[in-house]
Amino acid sequence: MDPLKPIRNSVGKKLWKQVEELEPSFKKDGMLHSLHSTFDAFKTFLFVPPTVTSKGAHIRDAIDLKRTMFLVIIAMIPALLHGIFNVGHLHYVANGMYPHFFDGFGPKLVYGLIHVLPIVIVSYVVGLGIEFAFAQFRGHPVNEGFLVSGMLIPLVMPPDIPLWMVALATAFSVIIVKEAFGGTGMNILNVALTARVFIFFAYPTYISGDQVWIAGLPESPDAFSGATVLGVWAKQGYDAMSHVGFSTVSQQVGYTPMDMFLGFIPGSIGETSKLAILLGAVFLIWTGIGSWRIMLSVFVGAFLMGLILNAAALGFDLSNPHLAVPAYYHLLAGGLAFGAVFMATDPVTATQTTTGKYIYGLLVGMISILIRVLNPAYPEGVMLAILFMNVFAPLIDHMVIQSNIKRRLARG
């Protein structure tokens, strides 16, 4: 049959002819053979290939990895858009301008775009460049996994992060954590979180403290701070949050739980708005791509650990003000929501069994809050908790599998 039959519009037909004409030069003896993986990636992006089933089931589900990854990116768009706006918003507020949300909407958006888009571009260019090179070298097709990682990386960065640092962290993560283990589907650690943790350990001052979460702070560092909610809790306790937030040139701005929910607070680009993350979560669960089991159990685990620590604060008069933070506040603070929805649910690095997903999520949530509250050096624990549980995910699955095997043996 004419492979073009369903392509009804003339643009599609012309494109297909163009692609067909180009193809020979990427074949084995062609001039551009060294770019055949790249060519293949773009070709299959443009056209779902005319491959038919040859063994097993004669028909296949409409879904494929491109669609899946594309939908995850769609789910991140609310968080990205909010992040872009919030970067500009906080910048102007801190500098004493446009204190209200809709004031200076245009300048805020432009300022945010100028800060966020370069990070997105650097992340994609570096990461995809390495992926294409490895695919070429190995003779594999380019897997779509990095399309998601490449968007996650900017969303977990502070707005003022130097671009070379993003490039270095992305390269480290893709090469050491992903490709060295065999590429998409084989990595043990979450790629985007590894990029973040790389900066966290290599250049800690760029990704922690009070100074990095608002882009372009006024040049009076002594008087000035832009602490995250967690930073305030760790130092002054949670009730200080209502009046000690970040300082603007004229006043101190506090945070309310509603600010935390809507996301008009300092933090990593994509993590601040719980509303935007919630929209993404609903989309992921509705399309069946994100595991609601993991998301739910992360929140349950975090809440439980918050309660346990509250009890500890009542029982022992400890000097750590962080202990008394009401458990539900923890769910709104820091990167917990972002981690639960977009990071912990990474199907490759999370547990794969249904029971395992509950255990994994619960432990991610509990350890996040444990680190957040009890660790003296750094007020957030989600990133480390998820990476830690990534390492233990195969063990959890192993235990679930073993119990299935035992059940089967007991039956016989």
Add this chain to the structure above:
Amino acid sequence: MSRLIRLTKGYDIKIKGAPVGKLDSSFSAKTFSVKPVDFHGLSPIPKLFVSEQTEVKAGDPLFYDKSDERIHYCSPVSGEVVAIHRAEKRAIDEVVILADSDIRYRTWEPADPNTLTREAIIERMLESGAWLFLRQRPYDVVASPDEAPKAIFISGFDSSPLAPDMAMVMEGKEEAFQTGIRILSKLTSGKIHLSLSARQRPPKVFDTVQGVEIHWFDGPHPTGNVGVQIHHIDPVNKGEVVWHIHPEDVANLATLFTKGIYSPERTVAVAGPMVSKPHYVKTLQGACIEGLVSNNLISDHVRCISGNVLTGRTVASNGHLGFFDHLVTVIEEGDHAELLGWLFPSYARPTRSMAYWAYANEAPDGYAVTTSMHGEERAFVMSGQYEQVLPMDIYPVHLLKAIMARDFDLMEGLGIYEVTEEDFALCEFVCTSKIDVQEILREGLDYMRSQN
């Protein structure tokens, strides 16, 4: 005593062109064939009894398995062997017989099965070819006459896409079915389990049948798979063997004893989105499908499948039915490129996920499915997907990985003895990474069989 087993996992793929209406009694096939490839565990080069131009009667042996010479593979009709198609390395693809207009039978003494011993029943089944009606779990292979199964299972409904209606298949076979059950009861000291669907009124034939234990199942495909039913009724443990048989073959088995002839009847549906008039015919095992599909197709760029779209085998439009198949499905070949098809698909297609939400609830009369892969093969990425369509206490992805690693103990521990390709076929359908699940599973089953 009966109980209801409710299964929620699975997926009913709604496909256009379901078989409807009455039997077309005018159909008669000219040629019939027996294909070694239909029988798992049969060595690819069986020993032939016949050559081209040999005249055979219905029930005359065509070939036998070198590993067990007692099991005869017999001709469903009388006539002349017109072709012996060979594949690579002289393996035999099929033995084709040109049927006489009036079938001559090799005959056995009609006998009341109640008076026969187990040995006498087995002997007659072996030499007539009726033995092949029985299949064994684990491995889904031809049953071994030396084994005593702990139970025999019959699935009284077919939940697979476009499956023929069991009431149509079993119409008028009430008595034969009951006799067949009596014969089967001689073969096992255990029970005979008959599973029925709680979703529709089961065919009359099962209402009055004696000597079986009835189980009711409610759920989407693959609930009708006998493997799923065995798992929930009396699972196969290590070292145990069970047999299963199709209801129509239970009736065919009765004919062998009451009339003394081998007549493997098949009620066959021809269905699918490319079929102009889906309908049923009565014929015999291995019939040529040409008369079913010629002048009955909407397009000629199609794939004819003997069996259903999940597990069937591709056959030419003048090819022959598989031994166990009751269905010919015809769907369009999907060998076309689709501009940004992953973003804006150009026609409706079934999906278990909500990733193409526009199609999740579409097509009341079913989808016009094609053979397109809808994407390229990728590494395992998603999790939990296979589990949603496998209503068994089994971890499919881990089992498949154990097979790839040839980890004998792990495969055994994870339940490879309980499954076969058809049980995993939906896993293959839903797979985001387009992995050939059924092929991997068969490798694992063959490996385990060679090791045990």
